[in-house]
Amino acid sequence: MIIVGELINASRKPVAAALEAGDRKAVARLAEEQVSAGADYVDVNAGLYEDREAELLCWLVKTVQSTVQAPCSLDSPSPGAIEAALAVHRGTPMINSISLEKDRWDRLLPILRGTGLQVVALCMSDDGMPETCDQRLTIAERLIQGLTGAGVPLENIYLDPLVQPVSTNTNYGIEFLEAVDRIMKNWPGVHTLCGMSNISFGLPDRRRINEAFLVMAVSRGLDGAILNPLDRRMMGGLATAEMLAGRDDFCARYLEAYRGGLLADS
């Protein structure tokens, strides 16, 4: 399971405050905490500051990498900001994200071509957001063809089938899960990755829903998640799900989670 730690996002108040004050310590601490809790990538997002996004994204990358070895997930729809951040990033980051929306596709693809960059590909096109499993698969196929055609190996692609709130349509959960299942079976080697929290929009006790959905998605093959690695309930649920899905030899990570206190009732 690839875990992308989501906390360094300018839309969160503590991060916005750190960005405005140039508070390196606060950002570094968030990076350290997430990595020691199991994050493989540290997501960095400065999208709130549209006019200074590139500059601030670079500052976040440098600050994160001054303290942890883990690569960043460069979280921006803006190719300019991503290019600037790439120039200061050590190692191989994840680009978060490309989609079939024409502008974004045309400007990001050259940046990815022939590199070892990892890339999140949103199942979204200029025709809008997919609602059904079939719509997701159609977009996924075009994304995979386009990306592999540009020399991006299947193993470096993380398809995000887009989670939509089940509060607004009874079938939004199941259509997503079916899509994960079919993507993972159709294109062995490709990854699926998503954020969970959209699923529970508009409903009470969202953490319970997010956790159950993550567990269900893992059972269908999901192998990447953008989440808060400091959320013990979520991480405990994830360790349990991976074990039950047959992805945890000798239940080693489950037992590690147990000893690390992730499974204690909170």
Add this chain to the structure above:
Amino acid sequence: MAVKDIYQAVLRFDRKGMATLIQKELDSGTDITSLLNDGLIAALDEVGERFSRGELFIPEMLQAAQTAQEGLDVLKPLLTETNSRSAGIVVIGTVKGDLHDIGKSLVKMMLKGAGFQVVDLGVDVPLETFVQAVDENRADILALSALLTTTMPAMADAVARFRENGNPVKIMVGGAPVTDAFAEKIGADGYAGDASQAVSLARRLMAG
């Protein structure tokens, strides 16, 4: 008792029974305007308030709106100029570059439930399309949605464009990254944090 039954049926989400109930009221001579205002619209207002207080949730708001719609479908052929004055005309859409539909659709649904006439332009709507639709429909209110920090500037452009032309249409904005402060900064007439607030805001804007 009569109109109260309609009101209660909306709060019970009685989709199947609504048409029959309305018909019964009509047969017994209950005033159409009262069925509409004190029955359906008042009930949806109550639903909106309970939603704002965190007592009801989005799927329940959807059911209530669908229930009210069942009633409205029966009343519609009977509505005349005098008893069906629209609460106002709203043009709504998600701005250019932004494909998010859900929040905008919830707002549309609640506005319709509150008696507004709503023209939905969908998602990824170019500024020119808004300009044209406001003009053609003689809209009172333009409601703009954006779910991305990168598309919020399109709201500022829209406000600037309408103000520049001296267009008196009221502009309201909403969407996850949008705030009151942002609305004020770009000179919009108001911000609503959810579908229920959008209805209250639209009414305030209509009141002047």
